[in-house]
Amino acid sequence: MKHRLSAIALLLVATLPSLAQSPAQTPAATPPPAVLSQPVPPQPVGSIAGHPGWPQPKPADVSSPDAILAAVYDVISGPAGQPRDWDRMRSLFLPDARLIPATILPGSPDAASPNTDAIILTIDGYIARSRARTATVGFFEHSIHNEVEQYGNIVQIWSTYESRHTLADPMPFARGINSFQFLKDGNRYWVVNIFWGAETPTTPIPTKYLPSAASPSTSINSNFNGDWVGQLEYRDFQSNQQVFLPTWLTLNPDPDGNSVKIAYTYDDGPTKTVRESSTLTFQPGTQKATLTSDTDHTSEAFEVQGLAEFTKLNRGTLVLTGKGKENDHPVDVRLTLTLRRNLYTLRKETRPAGEEFKFRDGYTFTRAEAPRT
Known part of the structure; x- marks a missing residue:
């Protein structure tokens, strides 16, 4: 028995060094928590780049701030029941543009400082509202x-406007201010937003935003002057397609104060340059005018709407209505002439008796030089 205990003791003594040399067992390290990757936001896409199929504009409509401003007013205007050219309107605006009328809320306790809101319209939202x-x-x-x-x-253009139901209305049914924002993109402009408010009895338009009446003009024709550049657009009778030709214009007012010489030069194809000239004469003391060709000396007589305001401001819009011929058939003729400081447009529409007016041709110009007045 004693020998057996001694053997066990010796065995324990022999194994102690090996136990001492074995490393202590440590628990496995806890791995760090996984880092969740954050999604990378997509690269922003511009309004123009994001709509590659957007309608293309007429180059003359978007060539300058004055031109695109006039195009907006022109495309939204027209008689009752006449369809507007909504694709032309779309071509003027960024696809994501907004049209924003300010509105006065009914029941405001203080009429002098009423509660207001703003209606945010997309282009298609405005079209739906206007079409109705x-x-x-x-x-x-x-x-x-x-x-x-x-x-x-x-x-930015702060544009004071007048609205009428017909061009013959002597007074507007509404006035106000349109705040236009435009983007210049290379050689063209885009409408970014229009934010507008109508004039009210408690918020009359300040004098500084109205035409100056300090020095009224005594002649009708003084702003018809200088050299202009733009394009002729016309409807081809055979193909019924719209045709665009680069065009140059020279306006020379006659010393009589009532007439203006109008000279067009346009490129009608390779090696074909066409020159045409005519004289527009306003008859003093009447609402009448004549347009005489300087080539064959034929004359057309017109009734003129808007002459009094045009004479006072020396710019604005005139509507001339008369009779003419188209393919040897009698037609009614309507000319809409707009003259601004740096913009001149002339639009011709015709109709056989009993039909609607249809576009025939039109000119759009901006000045090729600084205005003389």
Whole structure:
């Protein structure tokens, strides 16, 4: 028994060094928590780049701030029931542009400082609203005074407007201010937003945003002057397609104060340059005018609408209506002439008796030189 205990003791003594040399067992390290990757936001896409199929504009419509402003007023205007060219309107605006009328909320406790809101419309939202209204009511709007600011590629125009149901209305049914924002993109401009408010009895338009009456003109024709550049657009009778030709214009007012010489030069294809000239004469003391060709000396007589305001401001819009011929058939003729400081447009429409007016041809020009007045 004693020998057995001794053997066990010796065995324990022999194994102690090996136990001492074995490393202590440590628990496995806890791995760090996994880091969840954050999604990378997509690269922003611009409004223009994001809509590659957007309607293309007429180059003359978007060539300058004055031109695109006039195009907006023109495309939204027309008699009751006349379809507007909504694709032309879309071509003027960024696809994500907004049209924003300010509204006065009914029941405001303080009429002098009423509660207001703003209606945010997309282009298609504005079109839907306008289409419903113009189906039965005529609407013509134009600017009477503009304040223009530009820095780099951003432009703002504070445009005082008047609205009428027909061009013959002596007084507008509404006035107000349109705040236009434009983007310059290379050689063209885009409408970014229009934010507008109508004049009210408690918020009359300040004098500084109205045409100056400090020095009224005594002649009708003094602003018809200088050299202009733009394009002729016409409807080809055979193909019924719209044709665009680069065009140059020279206007020379006659010393009599009532007439203006109009000379067009346009490129009608390789090695074919066409020159045409005519004289527009306003008959003093009447609402009448004649347009005489300087080539064959034929004359057309017109009744003129808007002459009094045009004479006072020396710019604005005139509507001339008369009789003419188209393919040897009698037609009614309507000419809409708009003259601004840096913009001149002339639109011709015709109709056989009992039909609607249809576009025949049109000119759009901006000045090729600084205005003389």
